[in-house]
Amino acid sequence: MLPFDFEYYKPETLKEAVDLYQYLDQQGKRPMFFSGGTELITLGRIDLAYTDAVIDIKDIAECKVLQVSGDHVLLGSTLTLTQIEKANLFPLLTKTASQVADHTARGKITLGGNICAQIFYREAVLPFLLADSQVLIVGSEGKQVIPINEIFLGQLRLRKGEFLVQIATESRFVRAPFISIKRRQQWDMGYPLITIAALKTHDLVRVAISGLCPFPFRSKEVEAAFNNKGLSIEERVEGALEVMPDPLLDDVEGSAEYRLFVLKNLLFDVLGALDDVRV
Structure with a gap:
């Protein structure tokens, strides 16, 4: 149960949803677009999310x-x-x-x-x-x-x-060669530590990462270092690690140092899977 009440609306068109949001906002309410509701239920229970009116867009x-x-x-x-x-x-x-x-x-x-x-x-x-x-x-x-x-x-x-x-x-x-790896610190279905996804196109490996920072990201600087074939694989991985964005997550799931250690090994895995693939 959520500790607050809210109005519920289920528009059938995009225009109806947008107009409804504007109307509710003008009435001084705090409307929220809603498609699954898992986060509202989870965060609402601990006072980290609130809404006066839910606009359910699932039927659009x-x-x-x-x-x-x-x-x-x-x-x-x-x-x-x-x-x-x-x-x-x-x-x-x-x-x-x-x-x-x-x-x-x-x-x-x-x-x-x-x-x-x-x-x-x-x-x-x-x-x-x-x-x-x-x-x-x-x-x-x-x-x-x-x-x-x-x-x-x-x-x-x-x-x-x-x-x-x-x-x-x-x-x-969609057809490009790819790899996707998720590492958890504790159990199979626990919170992730690091997730890395990569694909290869035009003979370059693209990399996107979740769990290292408080946000998912893809970085051109990381990819430039990662794809520098004038260097050894070890040097390419170290170069990519040196230009990771800030800040790094440091919490009960894993310290910043441990996350970088895990990511380093994942970067080697990505290169092992995709570096020699021709596209």
Whole structure:
């Protein structure tokens, strides 16, 4: 049970959802777009999340898209991770999503919910960062299509009243060689320590990481060091570690030093899997 009451709305169209948000906001309420609800329930119980009104977008058709259209894979924001796994339209995403939480939770966690969450990990965004995916956002100014690497900077930079509708990914990235590894410190289904996803395109390895910092990221500086084939593999890994962004997580799950140790070994694993692959 949540320690507060809220109004519940279930619009059927994007316009209805956006208009409803503006109306509720003008009434002095604090509305929240809602697709799965796992974070609201979890954080609301410990007073870290609050809303006066929930706008449930799960029934909006555009948010439930799961298809290949031309040379793009289109995935709606309200698809559950389980639905994405079963469809397997983007194998790197399938592998990465299958490592989030446990099977029961993945049936409730939505793609948009994971990407827009407040938690540190948000692993579902990693494949999209690697694939230069495009996000469809809707708000008071209408629909906008924006490269994810321009709008996801530690978190999805949505303006007030906007929400994520779909993500489009080019088929050439969907077919690229990849690896996705998750390391936990304690048990098989415990909180992650480090998750790394990588794919290879144009003879370069792209890397995205979750769990090292308080946000998921893909770094051009890290990739430049990682792909410098004028150096030994050891030097390339050390060079990548030297340009990791700040701050580093240092908590009960693992110290900053231990996370870097785990990541170092994962970077060797990535190069072992992809460095000699020709694409």
